[in-house]
Amino acid sequence: MKKLGSSVVLGLSVMGFNSNAVAQEPTRMFSLEQGVTAEQGSISIDLYDSVKNNQQVRAGIWEGEVVISRSGIGYKRVIMPNLAVYGQVGIDTAEGADSSFIAGGSYSLMLDSNFSVTANFELGTAGIDNDLEFGIGAGAYFTLANAGELNEVTLGGELLLSSADNTEAAIQLGARWMPRENITIDLLIFNNDVSKATDGALQTPAGIRANLSF
Known part of the structure; x- marks a missing residue:
C-alpha cells in the first residue's frame, strides 16, 4: 500500500501463490499488492x-x-479465493494538506505452478487538493523452477498507471530472492517511476528492499 498521489500501479508480474490465500513472504511485490494476506500470527x-x-x-x-508504514496505516483481507480488498489512512500528509486515504482491491491468479498474474485497482486522495485519484494495476511473475543453491528466485515486471497530476506510466523490472524461508530480497534492475526519483536507466540496483518475517 502506498500514497495514491505518488503513483498507482498497473503491472505485469509473475510469481507463485498458495491456494489457502496466505503467504510467508511479503504480500506485495515491487509495488503491487497481491491477492493474499499474511499468515495469522506472522x-x-x-x-x-x-x-x-x-x-x-x-x-x-x-x-x-495490518500494514503500517511511514505514510499510513492499512488493513487488507481476502474476501474470496484470490481476491483481497484493502484500505489505508494517511498519517504523514504534506504540510497544510487534509487527511489522505486509499481503498483498493487485488486479484491474483495462478496460471500454473510457476506463473501467476495480478491486477490492482485503487481509489483515494493524497489530501492536497482533495481530488479523487485512481490507479490500476496488472502483474505477472515467474518463479524459477531450478534455482539450485539460490533457493527460490522470482522474476517480474510491473507497469504503473495513475490519474494523479504529473505522473506517467511507469515500468519496474526486477527479481525477488528468498535465500531462506523468512528472508526476502527484492532487487529492481529497471525503474522509471519518476515519483521514486530514479532516471529510468537499466541499472543494478535501481531499487532494493530487504524483508525479514517470523
Missing part, C-alpha cells in the same frame, strides 16, 4: 527499502493483515 518487517524509505511492517491479525 510478522514481516522491511529492514531496508531504498525506494523513498518506505519500509513497512505487516502483521497477520484480525483474520487479515
Whole structure:
C-alpha cells in the first residue's frame, strides 16, 4: 500500500501463490499488492527499502493483515479465493494538506505452478487538493523452477498507471530472492517511476528492499 498521489500501479508480474490465500513472504511485490494476506500470527518487517524509505511492517491479525508504514496505516483481507480488498489512512500528509486515504482491491491468479498474474485497482486522495485519484494495476511473475543453491528466485515486471497530476506510466523490472524461508530480497534492475526519483536507466540496483518475517 502506498500514497495514491505518488503513483498507482498497473503491472505485469509473475510469481507463485498458495491456494489457502496466505503467504510467508511479503504480500506485495515491487509495488503491487497481491491477492493474499499474511499468515495469522506472522510478522514481516522491511529492514531496508531504498525506494523513498518506505519500509513497512505487516502483521497477520484480525483474520487479515495490518500494514503500517511511514505514510499510513492499512488493513487488507481476502474476501474470496484470490481476491483481497484493502484500505489505508494517511498519517504523514504534506504540510497544510487534509487527511489522505486509499481503498483498493487485488486479484491474483495462478496460471500454473510457476506463473501467476495480478491486477490492482485503487481509489483515494493524497489530501492536497482533495481530488479523487485512481490507479490500476496488472502483474505477472515467474518463479524459477531450478534455482539450485539460490533457493527460490522470482522474476517480474510491473507497469504503473495513475490519474494523479504529473505522473506517467511507469515500468519496474526486477527479481525477488528468498535465500531462506523468512528472508526476502527484492532487487529492481529497471525503474522509471519518476515519483521514486530514479532516471529510468537499466541499472543494478535501481531499487532494493530487504524483508525479514517470523
